[in-house]
Amino acid sequence: MTLAADLRQVLGTDQVLDHPLDMHIYAKDAGVTPGEVAAVALPATTQEVAAAVRISVRHGVPIVARGAGTGLSGGAVPTKPGLIVVLTRLNEIWDVDEAAQTAWVGPGVINLDLSKHTKPLGLHYAPDPSSQSVSTIGGNIGTNAGGPHCLAEGTTVSHVLAVEMVTAEGEVVTLGSAAPDPLGLDLRGVVVGSEGTMGLVTKILVRLIENPPEVRTLLLAFDSIEASARTVSAVIAAGVVPAALELMDRPMIEAVENFRTCGFPLEAAAVLIAEVAGHPAAVEAEAQVVARAGAEAGATEVRIAADELERELIWLGRKSAFGAVAYAAPDYYLHDTVVPRTRLVETMTGIYEIGARHGINMLNVFHAGDGNLHPLVAFDSKEPGMLEKVKAAAHEMVILSIEMGGALSGEHGVGLEKRDLMTKVYAPIDLDAQARLREAFDPQGILNPGKILPEGSRCYDFGLVANLESGATP
Ligand SMILES: Cc1cc2nc3c(=O)[nH]c(=O)nc-3n(C[C@H](O)[C@H](O)[C@H](O)COP(=O)(O)OP(=O)(O)OC[C@H]3O[C@@H](n4cnc5c(N)ncnc54)[C@H](O)[C@@H]3O)c2cc1C
Secondary structure, eight states: OOHHHHHHHHHOGGGEEOOHHHHHHTTOOSSSOOOOEEEEEOOOSHHHHHHHHHHHHHHTOOEEEESSSOOSSSTTSOSSSEEEEEOTTOOOEEEEETTTTEEEEOTTSBHHHHHHHHGGGTEEOOOOOTTTTTOBHHHHHHHTOOOTTHHHHOOGGGGEEEEEEEOTTSOEEEEEOSSSSOSSOOHHHHHTTSTTSSOEEEEEEEEOEEOOSEEEEEEEEESSHHHHHHHHHHHHHTTOOOSEEEEEEHHHHHHHHHHSOOOOOTTOSEEEEEEEEESHHHHHHHHHHHHHHHHHTTOSEEEEOOSHHHHHHHHHHHHTHHHHHTTTOSEEEEOOEEOOGGGHHHHHHHHHHHHHHHTOEEEEEEEGGGTEEOEEEEEOTTSTTHHHHHHHHHHHHHHHHHHTTOBSOSSSOOTTTSGGGHHHHSOHHHHHHHHHHHHHHOTTOOBSTTSSSOSSOSGGGGTOHHHHHTTOOO
């Protein structure tokens, strides 16, 4: 019996797809590289997920978990013909505990829907990726997603207390607990950000945060990127960690204003969106610190949103940034690296130089507070040689960020996109340790193979075993 036929016996006819058109659709995420699909399963319960895993293992077919498919690093793209297990039907929210500020959710719950659900209780789920109106909590766990408000609150890993998951053997286990500091190794922390290589998450106990009593949002305009980046460092150096510190350059400001009129100053070289949140007295003082830092760095305008409407308009502009790019070109490549905040100015100068040298149309909007850059290249993939040019420029930007003391990815994950660059930041012995950890969860390598770690990440693949046994340092 074929894989699809076997799956249909357990999941039912409609919950298994193997039509070429479906397979084509599920072969890609929001990145630029397609993969190969053997079949698509749409289970609705943990037990159905476990059954799908066991069937796929029996057929020797790799298994790739998928949420909304908005990932940008190819995490949900199978490298070999694989079974795509779509977890969006596991989308319930239950056991919202107002006192403990926790809730159990299915991996298919859309990020923003969770905060809408808990709003009447004065609570929200803090990680807010710009894709939050479509991406799922399960996918956010897969990539350890960040967002504008993760500067003060931390990324997804800080908001997940426990996960139920289906292992590579098709067993159901729970890692972590509601207890603040559970005994034993933190296997929950290992799973968050593991891009579906350790197990398929089927339930999540999330931490909820109280909505702040007071929020103040500022829009600061500058006539240079340097001045805006200097403001970012000055604010943090002054002892204020805003809830969000987002930077947009002129090409992105223009794209947003062409898309929706949000009142961003078109003549500015950059705008900084800063938000401070907390108790009213502290918020007032912190807003003044941000305004002063901007003025001292040469801000041409410092606007403090007068009311909720003005605040919403500023955020609408920020959150519309990626949608706005659709008007600039049919395709985009959204990059993700992170550098120390203190090296933002140098890095941005280098990134503009790379963009100009390759002759690409680049726009920038990023989480400046934690040095997380998102150069976005708008292009037309039908133009001969264009995709290669865009990828070459992207590669140079990652290398530049590493040279600046940064990391490969701030929040989109390594996936397929940056897998082969892992050797630039990790020594063979580090890769070997990560590969061994992965093997402990998935000895057969059936869960999302070909992701995160480059082929041959074990020490013996590097020919280092003999050296290690003789006591040599790798
Ligand atoms: C316009 C746009 C803006 C974005 N902005 C941000 C941003 O601000 N911050 C940010 O972090 N990202 C951002 N992203 C990237 C993307 O939205 C995130 O990576 C998001 O976490 C992916 O969620 P998803 O549901 O789409 O997951 P998918 O893309 O389907 O999967 C992502 C990874 O998680 C794994 N996975 C999915 N579900 C599970 C599960 N239940 N168990 C185990 N593994 C699983 C997959 O195998 C894959 O490796 C943006 C993307 C777009 C297109």
